[in-house]
Amino acid sequence: MSGQGPKQAVTRKSGVALWRQIADQIRQAVSAGTLGADGRLPPEMVLSERFGVNRHTLRSAIAALVQEGVLRAEQGRGTFVESRQKLSYPISARTRFSTGLRSQTRDRRSILLAHAVEQASQRVAEGLGLAEGAPVVRLETLSEADERPVSRATSWFDAERFPGYAEAYAETGSITLGFQSYGIEDYFRKSTLVSARHADAADLADLKLSAGAIVLVAVAVNVDTQGLPIQYAETRFVADRVELSVSTEAQ
Amino acid sequence: MSGQGPKQAVTRKSGVALWRQIADQIRQAVSAGTLGADGRLPPEMVLSERFGVNRHTLRSAIAALVQEGVLRAEQGRGTFVESRQKLSYPISARTRFSTGLRSQTRDRRSILLAHAVEQASQRVAEGLGLAEGAPVVRLETLSEADERPVSRATSWFDAERFPGYAEAYAETGSITLGFQSYGIEDYFRKSTLVSARHADAADLADLKLSAGAIVLVAVAVNVDTQGLPIQYAETRFVADRVELSVSTEAQ
DNA sequence: TTCGATTGTATAGAACAATAGACAAATACG
DNA sequence: CGTATTTGTCTATTGTTCTATACAATCGAA
Structure with missing residues (x-):
């Protein structure tokens, strides 16, 4: 107004x-x-x-x-x-980070901050359809567009099916390409839960925000062509720089 | 953590x-x-x-x-x-406010705060597929669940096709039922843009929030069975009490 | 009843946020 | 050049937030 x-x-x-x-x-x-x-x-x-x-x-x-x-x-x-534009990040069955933003920004890259093998928490196990405590690969990644942090994601993968996924990701720099080295040519976004909250201390540091900033949180499950969960991810987007675009037209 | x-x-x-x-x-x-x-x-x-x-x-x-x-x-x-639950608001092609929350809450209602006929802004005209300045009906509504404000929506409708929609809504208390009095038995959610921001002064008052609170903003277009836009709406959800659930399975 | 654990109230000082006024430094323009 | 406009810096004062310490009130259980 x-x-x-x-x-x-x-x-x-x-x-x-x-x-x-x-x-x-x-x-x-x-x-x-x-x-x-x-x-x-x-x-x-x-x-x-x-x-x-x-x-x-x-x-x-x-x-x-x-x-x-x-x-x-x-x-x-x-x-x-200095900078005005909001990036529009599409959410659909074929959601992929890189493709969605390709047309809107010049320079874009993902950085692997850390990775580890750990036991699945109840939440992660449920998302991936595994037993609680099952071994999972955890990836901590940061995505930038035009030299500015846009999102910070934590992803989990079944360590039995994707041993050493972190290395595959580090080599290819892409979730999609990482899956290809395991023979997965295609995959789908099954569901996404969107919420919003104030950025916590870790987000503030990684996304270079100041306290009080807001993050859009998207919790997503990706499935392979058989419908089996292959990735459970929680992504925090900088609310000031991103909007999520949900298309619900007949697919 | x-x-x-x-x-x-x-x-x-x-x-x-x-x-x-x-x-x-x-x-x-x-x-x-x-x-x-x-x-x-x-x-x-x-x-x-x-x-x-x-x-x-x-x-x-x-x-x-x-x-x-x-x-x-x-x-x-x-x-x-005292109260823990977050309401999960589904977003899909068949998104309707009431049905989505029916199972999660006892008491739920929508209140018509105000309505007016005005000229479509560029944004609204684009959403409804009308010419800028065309007459539109604007509805200001508040939704509550269990006596607590959950969302605050501003909706626009083509005034030529839906003259007096405000009255139809006031009588039925529902968007869906309001459309039925114009012979529209079914409609679909075409697209939804999700973003987040701090609540502005008006939101704070209507949603009974304290300064610094966050709202999830969903900008949506609903279309009839022919695919013609019938409603353009901007809904502000209380981020602490709501999450949006996007299902992208084959439909 | 007595005791420990817990929330509620009071008071004073230190740290931070907001206001006020004055002036310096850089830029644009006649 | 001289002037108006605009951002940058400084100092002082006031009000709000946070800390520190002490004690009161309520509850549950020994």
């Missing part, structure tokens, strides 16, 4: 500092194009009056967004929009 | 008060069942040590959750889990 004059609402003594509430609102408005549509933000004095706070408080908000890479401030000139 | 001993992470001088960060973590852990699985929370002293904060800070977090109705504190006895 409102692109120009009306005062924006901020709540005092709510446990969230004013500068953070304002930063969240500006980030959202910039992303939606209702602020800085011409690439330039109104002067600090104008914005501070619009939010009904002191100029210094507003400057704290801008400083946070500059830190995040959303804005860029230039002394004597003004404050400018 | 961790149900017992390990220290939980809180970030200082992040713009989000410690008590609020802790409240968010406890709410999440309770919802996931990793805390208070037996219906009872560990004593304040134990929790305050686990989070590395003063007992009073932890008490502020608990007070907020008591206020929200998540916890219940009894002097001399302890602190208990």
